[in-house]
Amino acid sequence: MERKNAWKGYTKKEVKELNKLNKEYRTFLDEGKTERECVKQAVRMAESAGYKNLADIVASGKTLKAGDKVYAVGMKKMIALFQIGKKPLEDGMAILGAHIDSPRLDIKQNPLYEEGGFAYLDTHYYGGIKKYQWVTLPLAIHGVVVKKDGTVVEVNIGEEETDPVFCVTDLLIHLAGERMEKKANKVIEGEELDILFASMPLKDEEKDAVKRSVLQILKEKYEMEEEDFLSAELEVVPAGKAREAGIDASMIIGYGQDDRVCAFTSLKAMLEVENTEHTTCCLLVDKEEVGSVGATGMQSRTFENNVAEILNAMGVYSELTLRRCLSNSKMLSSDVSAAFDPTFKAAYEPNNAAYFGKGMVFNKFTGSRGKSGSNDANAEYISGIRKILDDRKVVYQTAELGKVDIGGGGTIAYILALYGMEVIDCGVPVLNMHAPWEVVSKADVYETMKGYVVFLEDIFGAN
DSSP states (O other): OOOOOOOGGOHHHHHHHHHHHHHHHHHHHHHSSHHHHHHHHHHHHHHHHTOEEHHHHHHHTTTOOOTTTEEEEEETEEEEEEESSSSOOOOOOOEEEEEEEOOOEEEEOOOOEEEEEEEEEEEEEEEOOGGGGTTTEEEEEEEEETTTTTTEEEEEEEETTTSSOOOOOOOGGGGGGTGGGGGGGTOOOOOOOOOEEEEETTTTTTTTTTHHHHHHHHHHHHOOOOOGGEEEEEEEOOOOOEEETTTTOEEETTTTTHHHHHHHHHHHHHHHHOOOEEEEEEESSSOOOTOOSSSSSSTTHHHHHHHHHHHHHOOOHHHHHHHHHOOOOEEEOOOOBBBOGGGGGSSSSSGGBBOTOOEEEESSSSSSSTTTTTTOOOOOHHHHHHHHHHHOOOOOOEEEESSTTOEEEOOSSHHHHHTTOOOOEEEEESSTSSSSSSSEHHHHHHHHHHHHHHHHHHHOOOO
8 A cells, every 4th residue: 555645746835834834843843942841832822822721710710611722731841732622521532642852861960070171961861862872962951940949040051153062072983993892772871971061170279170160150140059950950952953954855854853743733733723522632741751750741640630620610520520531532642653764674664664755654553572562543443533534635654663573662642541542643754763863754744733633623523
């Protein structure tokens, strides 16, 4: 079954729409390199579209009704948006769920040290990375420092042209003979991923003169003491903006596209739909790259609590109504898939791989080996999705994550499936997944956004 290439069917108008959407997407990537930054953008976009803060609704005792739009933020690192439909909430919701965390380096709580005339920041990598990919790159530091008095200092160093950048050093090839014999997962060790931070010593200081110079700079620029690292969340990410890629500008290269490409398209679709019969929901969550754990991960009860608050504000809350709402819902786990890479074609099974330009991609199941740890979507559910996408001429494809037994991965799909709702993974194919710079096709971004709109509007009318 050969799937068509979306580019071949576009009109000039559609190409213009496609480029407009992708330009906005690049801005989203540039301004959202951390979970907190993504949530800030989502709140700004939601409020511009008429969404209200659920916390304010609850605090004021106001009621909710069909047509109302609300959002709920969890610890500044996850957000859920809801548009109340005409049908009772217990009939279920149409849900798009993506994650907004990406692989990176995190600054440790006691990070600053000096050695050999250099000051370094000690790091701990986050998520699944090839550690050797993170050396000798220009890096930026994003995040917050929270001082003992509760003052929050926002940090963003390395993105402006006038900013300094940082890097992890590497051993010169002339001395690396022994190191080059190591396996790829050992050629750079986790404890070697420390950030080169400074080299200028403080005058009239003998011991740790460079470190003392750094502390003086931190004090002057951020009113920050060394102890304040204890209550900081600082993320090290590739410096620089997302760019168009290819001589034909048909692709986008940028950091964090797993899974912010699906977060952006889900959010845009959510803000576009209006006056739906069933309630629609967009979930953007944290911690997927480390197992969806913690209070801001999908395994927490934050989402469930949000739904309970909405039911209560509508005057219909009961435990049974909440359970019915969740089990009757239908969801797309909006997450990326591995795009076929001809350079490494031995890792793929070509008939069941995702290809650039062939639209949004569905993964019936993920997991590894014998589908271990996967959500395996029901055939009836997939049939309904096929119908609504075909009816509205959305280009889509299906795939598995590489050859059987060669690897594997997972998403938040299995967690939502625990409520008994229908769930399938669906998103954008990505090259270089989990690398500092990932690549997607503009056409796939466009088709995925269109597909998400169709899902929110039509899924409950399918089959």
